[in-house]
Amino acid sequence: MNKTHKDRAKELIMDRHNSARKAFMGWLGRSVLLCITAVPTLAIVFILFFILKESMPFFDNLGYVKEFFTSTNWAPSKEAPHFGALSIFYGTAMVTIGSCAIAVPLGITVAVCLSEIVSPRIAQTFKPIIELLAAIPSVAYGFFALVVFAPILQNHGGALISSVIIVAGIPLAALASMPASEIAIGRLFKGAKQTPKTILRWGFAIAFAAIPLWAGFSVFSIEINSGTNALNASIILAIMAIPTIVSISQDALSAVGRDMREGSLALGSTRFETIVKVMLPCAKSGIAVAVILGFMRVIGETMVVWMASGNSLKIPEPFYNFFEPVRTLTATIAGEMGEADQSTGSARYHVLFAMSFCLLMTGMLMNAASQWIGSKKSGK
Amino acid sequence: MKTSTRKVLDKSFTLTSYASLALMCLVIVLFLAPIIVNGIGAVVFRATVEHDKFLYETLGRESSGYREELEKSNAARKPLYEMMAHFEKSDNYGHLVEKINAARAQCLSKLESEADIIFAALDIEDSRERLEKVRAIADAAWSPYINEISALADDSLHNGGTLSAAEILKKQSNSLPGAAKLALNSLYEKKKLSFQQKSMLRRNFTSFPMSALAQNLEKLEQANAAYNSFKKGVAELLGPSTAAEKEKLNLLRQKYGQPRENLARDVFEQSVLHISVAEKDAEGRDVVRKVESAEYFKGTPVEEMISYMQKNMPQMMQYHWTVYLGFFFDNPYDSNIFGGIWPMILGTFYLTVGAMLIAAPLGVIAAIYFSEYAKPGRLVSLLRMCVGTLAGVPSIVFGLFGLSFLINTLRVSESKSVLAGAITLALLILPTIIKASEEALKSVPNSFREAALGLGAGKWKSIYSVILPSALPGMLTGIIISMGRAAGETAPIIFTAATSTGAALAVWEVFTQATPALPWNIYNMCSEHEMADKVQHVQYGMVLTLIAIVLTLNMVAILIRAKIQKKLKN
């Protein structure tokens, strides 16, 4: 066990060698880890590069680009092709707006209900159900839209929509009449007696309820030419977007502190007022993120719109007519790529990449917006 | 606002939100109910004897009671086939031919016996008078023959045998010109006639009976076309009538009748009770018209067949409940009209497992880097942002990327292959896996890390032996959920991996070959299949299978998560 100085020095040197090797190995390991971590980044770069590369030949041609965004003349297979994609952009916007109009109010209401109103146990059982709704593959939704929903919409569409309007609309209208009548009474008939006030309230309620009733009856006899139309696609897309919106806004709502809620309640506001005036404003950035993510899910969805939207190249007439078939960007890409003569690298092949470039840009912008909102919140 | 109003508003808001919850449940039920009911219908359904016949003859599986069923159905079909055979081939076939031939011989012999009258007529100066005279002679000469054939046609139209009658008339129209020519030649020998006179004779003594023949033939052909349309419907419903006929057919869909009760009823309604016939419309154009066959065939033996079929359908088809588990494990036959969906299930399995095998290691390692190594900074936030961005790329864009990068540029395979599809899907699910794994790593208490380091373990050792195991269930949850997502995605595999038909692949073929897969084939079957409305049960079955796969994966994930939460609480 007698160690000479020499030996000790040797050991020390070895130690240093060892630690240098260790450091090197650590560095190497970290670099490998970093490289693997950079795979998503690389993927993004490559995706951007290839989509851009394939769409560049199209964007190079300025005549095409102007037509692309301003004309509705889509005739890619002709000898002198036209690539006016305005109606396709319009169709995309229409379906997206339509589905958001359904999904956002419904999704936020469900989220509020789950986080504020029902007991945690019920909320706990509901969460998986909503997640399952999110997990169902889009082609299954598309199948449902095409095979089950479209024939119903086509044959009994008027009756279906009018009954939805009447069943949902009358209670909502009656509710809306209440604050309205209160305001009217407060402003106009300050000193009136009880009886005329009651009459006024009932009058308001009936007048308000008459609106959905009228709307319901006026759409009752409507004839829907085609079950695969913007409405069908919007409804099914809304069902797909709701889970996203619900789960994210629910998280945002439950992140709002108990103190806010309890403070508001203690000040004597009702639960409704607490939610509308305190909870929602506090969670607004989280809800905005939820809406954006729902929006992204809708705009990037392919199978449902391909199967359910009817793929017509016309801007509906009048422009808000949801009963007409429309075509979206994703459906155009999926449907036409197979037929585009890729071998010749024709303009028709590149125009589809240009479309996907537009989609990609929208997606990235939306994503950046959601991250920006998220970071602002956490910075606050 | 008044307190009462506020209260009402509050109450009604509560109600509204309950209603929205109820609406969500309703949506789920309305969505899943038809898919589950009809999807189960792909496996458990009312089969006909034709289904068992297919199983026995093509796959060699004999279902219980098959022979008895077959006997019963054959017994029930026998009278129908007899009726049809009787209708198609009249009994007095030979007799009729003789009769007609006799009439023809008689008419032709008249040419000779009345030669002098004919020559006299031909010599008349006035052309119009001459024509009339010759016509009258021809008319008189041929009328017994023409009467005979129109009697035959009318009789067969009323009593059946139009097919054989048409055959007789066709033979007649083939042989008549020759016979007439012979007779005319013998006439020419008697007296030298000018070319014009000859052609006049030819016209009147050949074309005249020929046009009468053609008229009657057309009547019969029209009736035959209608009957053939009916017969085709019957064949579609019941399959070929005899084994010999079956031998002649090449398509599986023709070798068997309808295998399911609902299909049999549809075909019976659409192709047997209704037929399409070609007719002239008011402007003399040929058009296709759909008619009720009972109405159309009124007063003919076909009406009897129809009423017999209406009465005896259940006996002929032998409806019975059956469970066809082979739907999952059999190969499809004749573009999915028969058989099961095994290649699609296997294809989905390959794609999903492949995507998982590629994405899970990458995702877990990236998550480890993010949560254990990365120090906050520009680089890391850029990397993180890219993960978020990747999650926001529309799935169809992944498909295009796979096409232009993996296949057209890198050439990972010559064309579409499972490998290319799996890589594309792996990129798609990578962000989900990274996020879930990072969450799982974050939820590991810091004390674990400190304890491990304190015990002298190195960084890597502590990650490997302490942190990873305790984060594993959380990671598994994320991986399983993203497997579900990969199984259901369609858009990325359209251009990279999916074909509409193909055999089940062996493991070593996944690197070079494309495969059918459930999501793509659902689309393909319900919108591109040539008989989309006849294979609806297969479509529903595939959708249900896919949903079941995805939901099972999610259920497993949820269960694991519930277990973790329980553990954390304790």
Add this chain to the structure above:
Amino acid sequence: MKNIIAKTLKLTALAAVAAGAITAHAQEKIVIDGSTTVGPISKAFADFYQESHPDVNITISESGSGNGVKSLTNKACDIANLSRFMKEAEFKSCVDKGILPVAHVVAFDGLAVIVNPENKVGALTMQQISDIYTGKISNWKELGGDDAQIVVVSRDTNSGTFETFNELVLKKQDVVKGAEYVGSNGQARTRVNTTKNAIAYVGLGFVDDTVKPLSVEGIIPNAKTVASGKYPIARPLFMFTDGYPKMGSAVYDFVNLHLTKEGREIVRDLGYVSTCE
């Protein structure tokens, strides 16, 4: 926990191997890509062919005529199904890549113009059909039917079927903007079957009892009228190979199947018109 992951991995691997083992190893393969119109013929041929040659694995993608050419150009398929002839540019790019496309006409196909069986209209002229598809006629009343808007259904603008229709009937005019586009013949038929006022065009093989074919210029579309050339909307269907296939190879057998007795019958049974008619 390690156990769990190890077990899962093992199970997965086992399942994969088992699944692979069930499937027989295929010796020779034919990859077919292209038109949805020729699809049913190739599928039926494949079924028939595999019965006598179980070791030949045949995969068929119906991704459209253009995609078929692309696959052939990239040597990604052995047979490209086309419902139109190859375009000049496509031909050139094939030759550039050292591929010599050889056309095999496997069948003739008529394009039937179909309406719902309840529709009163039974016959149209070429001009009338063209007017419907270009938007000059928009109501069935103008054609002697009910007073109802015509729902115009067309195939996707770049399918071979559309190109044929566009050339033969529309004389390359633009299709009316409100037309619905569907991806396949089957889908077009389903649309017409479920929509009372719809009109569409499909390959002759897709006409069944659920829809009613119109007579065009007084001629009903069927095998006889198409083969005789009387029916005005008809076209040949192609299979393209790289060079003439080696005699006796599976591909050779396959592209010549339509000349055999069984092949002719299959073509006929599917509702197309055999080239030997």
